[in-house]
Amino acid sequence: MRDLLKIDGITVPKVYPKYSTRRILVTEWVNGRKLSSCTQEEVKSVTKIANEAFLFQLLSLGLFHSDPHPGNLLYLDEPDSNDGTKLALIDFGLVCTIEKSDRDIMVSAIIHLANNNWGALVEDFIALQILPPTVDRALVVPLMGKALSPYVKGGGAKKYEAELLKVKASEL
Numbered sequence: 001m002r003d004l005l006k007i008d009g010i011t012v013p014k015v016y017p018k019y020s021t022r023r024i025l026v027t028e029w030v031n032g033r034k035l036s037s038c039t040q041e042e043v044k045s046v047t048k049i050a051n052e053a054f055l056f057q058l059l060s061l062g063l064f065h066s067d068p069h070p071g072n073l074l075y076l077d078e079p080d081s082n083d084g085t086k087l088a089l090i091d092f093g094l095v096c097t098i099e100k101s102d103r104d105i106m107v108s109a110i111i112h113l114a115n116n117n118w119g120a121l122v123e124d125f126i127a128l129q130i131l132p133p134t135v136d137r138a139l140v141v142p143l144m145g146k147a148l149s150p151y152v153k154g155g156g157a158k159k160y161e162a163e164l165l166k167v168k169a170s171e172l
Contacts, residue, residue, distance in 0.1 A: 001092055004061055009049035011076075011085045012092070030088045032074030042075050046087040053089065059103050067094040102128060113152060118144040 002012040013027035020026045035043055050073060057064035065072070074088040098106075109124035111117075118141045125131040131140070150166075 001057075001063070001065070001089070001095070004063070005053060005057065005089070007049060007053045007056060008083060009046070009085055009087060010053045011080070011088045013088060013090060015092075025091065025093050027090065030074055030076065030090060031078070032076040032088055034071045035073045035075060036070035038075045046073075046075060049087060053087075058098065059107055062098045062100060062103055064096055064098070065089055065092055065094070066096040067091065113148065116145070116149065116152060118142075118148070121148075 002014060005012055011030070013030050016026045016028070035046075054064065054068060068089075072089065072091045074090055076086050076088060079086045105124050105127045109121055109128070112121040112124055119137070121144060122131065122135070122137055122140055126133055126135065150162075
């Protein structure tokens with residue numbers, strides 16, 4: 001991943017295969033703090049590059065870090081003086097692959113989500129085997145709109161929750 005993930009602002013520590021085993025991954029030491037120990041400003045400063053890194057892994061490489069909790073994302077104590085890198089992705093002990101055909105459907109799903117095209121999104125979810133082919137589309141499409149519309153508007157979890165409450169209130 002170190003060789004494949006060339007995103008400005010991100011680093012992946014070098015792996016030492018000589019000392020690694022099937023159960024233990026040995027990498028170079030990185031001085032930093034897990035994101036859950038950082039200030040909101042620090043997290044905000046790396047959110048865009050972290051999103052880019054994971055979308056690149058998922059949609060372009062088809063190979064991705066499948067354990068991206070805040071302990072595996074380190075805010076570097078000192079940004080790299082050469083390129084300003086501020087974030088390290090560590091612990092690639094769990095990595096998954098995604099076939100090109102599924103990546104193409106995921107891109108389609110993102111476009112359908114962004115355009116509030118719930119019917120097409122349901123078809124994408126069926127193609128990805130998230131929903132069964134026998135799903136009642138007439139029932140699911142309106143539910144997807146209600147559940148996902150606030151998410152598409154953005155603004156984080158608190159704003160999503162507020163938007164959901166507005167939808168529920170309007171139904172009463």
